[in-house]
Structure formats: C-alpha cells, structure tokens
Amino acid sequence: MNPREFKINIPDERIEDLARRLRATRWPAAMDGGNWDDGASLTFMRRLVDHWSNxxxxxxxxxxxxxxxxxxxxxDGQELHFIHQPGHGPSPMPLVLTHGWPGSFTEMERVIPLLADPGAHGGDPADAFHVVVPSLPGFGFSAAPASPGTSAFKIAEWWLKLMKGLGYERFAAQGGDIGAGVSTWLARRFPDQVIGVHINYIPGSYRPPLGAGQPPVTAQEQAYLETVAAWSSAEGAYAAEQATKPQTLAYAMTDSPVGLAAWIVEKFRAWSDCDGDIERVFTMDELLTDVSIYWFGQMLDASFRIYKENRLRPLAFEASERVATPLGVAVFPRELPTPPRSWVERVFNVQSWTTMPRGGHFAALEQPHLLVEDVRAFFRPLRR
Incomplete structure (x- = not known):
C-alpha cells in the first residue's frame, strides 16, 4: 500500500472562489425566517454565512x-486518505473508526487522542488503541470511486486491505451512520480478522430474516418498524433523493456553497441532542469546517451516491445466517430511530448494549468521553 504523509493545503484560489460565491449568494424568501419546520432556517443561514464570510x-x-x-x-487502485495514530500502552489494539454522512474524519478529532493515549487523559494505558480513521471514498480527501459498486460492502474489503497494509492482521472496528454499515459488513465478511465491532447506529439497510422458521415480530419490534415508517415519511426526503438521483442533487450543491451548507447543517440540528438550538452543541467553526471539507473536496456526487450504492446492496440476511463477531451497541437518546436489542440479536452476537444518558447521531462530536468509555469497556474483555 505504501502509505505516505499528507498535509491539507487548499490552494488560495479555491478559498478566494468560495469567498466570491458567498458574496454573490441569492437568498430565498421564507414565510417565517426563524422557523426550521420547512428546512434550514433563513435567519440562521444568514448568520452562518456572515460568519463564514467575515x-x-x-x-x-x-x-x-x-x-x-x-x-x-x-x-486496489483507490486513493484513500486516513489518519493513523499509533497507540501508547502495553499492547494497543488496532481500531478502524469510520465516519458517515454528513460528517467527515473531523468527527473523530476529539476521540482519537482519548483512544490512542488513555494514560495521558486520565485513563488506563491498557485500554490503548492504534487508531486508524479513513475518509470514505468520495469524502474528505479520499478520491471518488471510479466505477459503480462502492457500497459499504465494498468499502469493508478496502478497510481490511488498508489495515493489513499498515501491519494489522487482526483489528477492531467502530462507526456510526455509514460507518456502522462498513463496520457491520467487516464483522459479517471477515470474522477471522475482526476482533469485534462497536457501533452507535444500527444501519438503515439492516434487514434480518423474517417469516417461516423465524421468531415472530414482537410488539416492541413492530412499534419500531412503525416509527421508522413515520420518520421516513416526515424526515427521509434527503435519503430518498441521495439514494435515487444523487447526480441531480450534486449540480446544485457543487455550485452553491450556501445550498450545501443548508443541506448539511439542517441535519446537524435535526439529529443532535440540541433541543432545537444547534449552537448549544456545535460551534459555527465546527459546522463550517465540516461543510468546507465537503466544498473543497469537490466530490459531492460521490458522497451522495453512496446512499444509492447501499440501497442496491443492503445489509440483508438469509434465514440461517448469523454473525459470530462480538458486537457492542451504544444507544444515544437523540439518535435516529433505533430498533430494540432483540431486532439486532436476530442476526448479530450482541455482547454489550448501552443506553446513553445524552447525545445524538454525531456521538464522537457530541459526547466523545461517553463514546470512548463505552468503546473501551466493550473491547476490554476481547483483549485477552
């Protein structure tokens, strides 16, 4: 694989181009500028863009x-960006952390030092990890896939080769959102190489076997399915568009930084534990750093298209299939609809299920210490 050092260095002309586009923004009207019910608040977006510009x-x-x-x-010919932070401890466990959409590798910035060097942050050095944080293909500074078929299924294979290329024959995995899908595919496809998987989201494409020979759907599971249907009807337009016509969406977002920011920031507000006040959880700079990485990456078609790829290759299981790899789940209260434990245990070997006191979809950003402690606790017995 021949990993080589990389530094972020966006050319001045691209920063200047962004500034020109922000100055030339054509603003829409809104019946109520402060309201988020119809999407991103006009009042908030004007403040965000003023901060971005000035x-x-x-x-x-x-x-x-x-x-x-x-x-x-x-x-395999795919150029991948990743962070590689060796651990400090008696026997660090290799761990690949995978982000999702609309996040990026920056989601993991706070948890990397806690996981890699627990002794320097009030933890036990025995809990140390060698931390690897790849950018999904077409996200951040990883190249866009050259051909169709790059779903979480395929990315799991690339992560295996990435980890082996770094000298890690066996390793652990953690992720949320799309990263949870990649991590569970790792557990399913490569049980001999994957020590265990910890996730803070149940992949939306997960389909356990149902019907003849399977346990009947419980009342709790049926309530979950109804919640998902209601949520998809009210909140799922973004996913339907990205999973069906990602290229059409990419034209607008590639041309308008404000349009891109509105598309992303609305999700940070809706999916976080912020009670409607996005700045209670994220600073303007944190939001704009993430948005800027998408903007400067110029691969929005690919970052949207992964939804289509995952729709075409869902995490669906046959009647007799089970995944033996140990699985740990952290359930944050403001996460997207989460199934009961029994739904996941229909297929997976769930060894840990933690209900968190606070936090939402962006766990590594919102509650890094809670997430890290659960990751440490889950993998502790798997180090033996």
Whole structure:
C-alpha cells in the first residue's frame, strides 16, 4: 500500500472562489425566517454565512487539523486518505473508526487522542488503541470511486486491505451512520480478522430474516418498524433523493456553497441532542469546517451516491445466517430511530448494549468521553 504523509493545503484560489460565491449568494424568501419546520432556517443561514464570510478562518482550521497524523494510500487502485495514530500502552489494539454522512474524519478529532493515549487523559494505558480513521471514498480527501459498486460492502474489503497494509492482521472496528454499515459488513465478511465491532447506529439497510422458521415480530419490534415508517415519511426526503438521483442533487450543491451548507447543517440540528438550538452543541467553526471539507473536496456526487450504492446492496440476511463477531451497541437518546436489542440479536452476537444518558447521531462530536468509555469497556474483555 505504501502509505505516505499528507498535509491539507487548499490552494488560495479555491478559498478566494468560495469567498466570491458567498458574496454573490441569492437568498430565498421564507414565510417565517426563524422557523426550521420547512428546512434550514433563513435567519440562521444568514448568520452562518456572515460568519463564514467575515470571521471563519479556514487556514486556522487547516493548521489545527494538520496536527493529526494524515496519510494517503492506495488500495486496489483507490486513493484513500486516513489518519493513523499509533497507540501508547502495553499492547494497543488496532481500531478502524469510520465516519458517515454528513460528517467527515473531523468527527473523530476529539476521540482519537482519548483512544490512542488513555494514560495521558486520565485513563488506563491498557485500554490503548492504534487508531486508524479513513475518509470514505468520495469524502474528505479520499478520491471518488471510479466505477459503480462502492457500497459499504465494498468499502469493508478496502478497510481490511488498508489495515493489513499498515501491519494489522487482526483489528477492531467502530462507526456510526455509514460507518456502522462498513463496520457491520467487516464483522459479517471477515470474522477471522475482526476482533469485534462497536457501533452507535444500527444501519438503515439492516434487514434480518423474517417469516417461516423465524421468531415472530414482537410488539416492541413492530412499534419500531412503525416509527421508522413515520420518520421516513416526515424526515427521509434527503435519503430518498441521495439514494435515487444523487447526480441531480450534486449540480446544485457543487455550485452553491450556501445550498450545501443548508443541506448539511439542517441535519446537524435535526439529529443532535440540541433541543432545537444547534449552537448549544456545535460551534459555527465546527459546522463550517465540516461543510468546507465537503466544498473543497469537490466530490459531492460521490458522497451522495453512496446512499444509492447501499440501497442496491443492503445489509440483508438469509434465514440461517448469523454473525459470530462480538458486537457492542451504544444507544444515544437523540439518535435516529433505533430498533430494540432483540431486532439486532436476530442476526448479530450482541455482547454489550448501552443506553446513553445524552447525545445524538454525531456521538464522537457530541459526547466523545461517553463514546470512548463505552468503546473501551466493550473491547476490554476481547483483549485477552
């Protein structure tokens, strides 16, 4: 794989182009500028763009992010960006952390040092991990896939080769959102190489076997299915578009930074434990750093298209199939609809199921210490 050092360095002309586009924004009207019921609030978006234009310093964010150990490598012809932070402890466990949409590798910025060097952060050095944080293909600084078929199924294979290329023959996995899908595919496809998997989201494409020979759907499971249907009807338009016509969406988002910001920021508000006040959980700079990475990456068609790929290759199981790899689940209260434990145990070997006191979909950003402690606790017995 020949990993090589990488530093983020966005050309000045692309930063200047962004500034010009922000100045030239054509704003829509709104019946109620402060309301989020119809989508991103006009009042908030005007404040966000004012901050982006007049106070946000990309070079400062770039310098901070460059303190992480960035690398580039090639797996099966696919150029991948990743962070590789060796652990400090008596026997660190290799761990691949995978982000989702609309996140990026920056989601993991707070948890990387806690996982890699617990002794320096009030923890036990015996809980140390060698931490690897790849950017999904077409996200951040990983190249866009060159051909169709790059679903979580395929990415799991690339992660296996990435980890082996770094010298890790056996390793652990953790993820949320799309990262949970990649992690569970790792558990399913490569049980001999994957020590265990910890997730803070149940993949939306997960389909356990049902019907003849299977346990009947419980009342709790049926209530979950009804909740999912209601949520999809009220909140799922973004996923339907990205999973069916991602290219059409990409034209608008590639051309308008404000349109892209509205598309992303609305999800950070809706899916986080913020009680409607997005700035209670995320700073303007945190939001804009994530949005800027999508903007500068110029691969929005690919970052949307992964929804279509995952729809075409869902995490569906045959009647007799079971996954033996140990699974740990952290359930945050403001996560998207989450099934009961019994639904996941129809297929997976669930060894840990933790109900968290607070936090939402972006667990590594919202509650890094809660997430890290649960990851440490889950993998502790698997180190033996």
């Amino acid at each position: 106070r946000f310093d990309w070079r400062a964010q770039e310098a901070r992010l460059n303190r992480l150990s960035h690398c580039m490598g090639t797996v």
